[in-house]
Amino acid sequence: MSSLWSRTRNAVYGEITRTAMELFLTRGFDATTIDDIAAAAGISRRSFFRYFGTKEDVVLGDLIASGDLIRQALEARPNSEDAWTALCNALHTVKDTAYDDETMLKIFRMVHETPSLRARSIEKHLQWQALLTPEVRRRLGADPENPLDVRADALVATVITCLDVAGEAWTRAAGSVPLESLFDAAAAAVRPHP
């Protein structure tokens, strides 16, 4: 029952995120230093690193949580669905509701244009893969002891790659088309007639 402490901690966490994101979206990611964020948020430089391991985590911190949501969604899919279909359906549940579409577009652009952000983003996607692979292996009936069975890894990695491709196209199209339909088009291109 650490009600007050954890509440203030969450409040500070949110305050840093808000302040930092505003600075990022106006000045740019690289042009914003940790000192800028700390000063604007009214905390010390050292405390910033107690909430976020890296500057990139401020932007991408929620992605890990999303990964766990996708895992739960995947496990909730009925066994009647084959692995690929279940994965696609699970991916459809990702909805980042923290920002409006226009802000999301700016964030996407920033992530794609900033190498360090882009790299971290992909690292997070790799962590998603590790989260999702066990369930897919189960659905495929793969021998858990056989590290040479790459089917599950390939399927998971491919689906997430399709999401990545869709996200990039979505930014190119300035959000004029829903992300979901772009993802469906990418998935369909990879699997013509399942």
Place this chain on the structure above:
Amino acid sequence: MSSLWSRTRNAVYGEITRTAMELFLTRGFDATTIDDIAAAAGISRRSFFRYFGTKEDVVLGDLIASGDLIRQALEARPNSEDAWTALCNALHTVKDTAYDDETMLKIFRMVHETPSLRARSIEKHLQWQALLTPEVRRRLGADPENPLDVRADALVATVITCLDVAGEAWTRAAGSVPLESLFDAAAAAVRPHP
């Protein structure tokens, strides 16, 4: 005709690479500083950065060149092959002959275990994608003006992802199975009956 200058430059380049790789493989990547490398190679810290933009580039520098080789291999595939088949065949031509298998295994392990290296490696793969997509779009007959046609991007990204998955399985299997067959298995898992 900058024969001598470019030759000495290439010699220094190779010397730095050799020295650095030896340090990386013995002490570990993160435990090796640029100063260590510069001292061991007999150059100044500043000169190191005149040959390599980042520490990661010493390990992954050749990957960009490989990307161009794959592009050439893809363009050389006959038009009778569909895009997917041509991509898979083009990928089969990647052969890193600079190191023996055992050393390659160590390097792969290091790349996979070191987050910054892993991230850079994937960034390079993204550059491969940009290199290969135009040719795949041509083969698909995609409208070059339509940024919403994600088919080519999805196919290219998927094939490279399969190569990634195969590489990871190859390190897990300690190189006991040829990389090519792992790649074929991954590709077959994504496209069951083309």
Place this chain on the structure above:
DNA sequence: GCCGATGTGGCACTCAGTGTCAATCGGGCA
């Protein structure tokens, strides 16, 4: 009111990467 646990700020430090400038070295030319 005391005590241990935890969050915080400040300081110093390492390391990657960049800008600058003077010195040096090799090649071409008279």
Place this chain on the structure above:
DNA sequence: TGCCCGATTGACACTGAGTGCCACATCGGC
């Protein structure tokens, strides 16, 4: 041979991310 031009080099200083350490304040339980 001797001189000039351009590229390379080394040394120094600087920024910025990230970490370790320590003293101090604060909150909860006793």
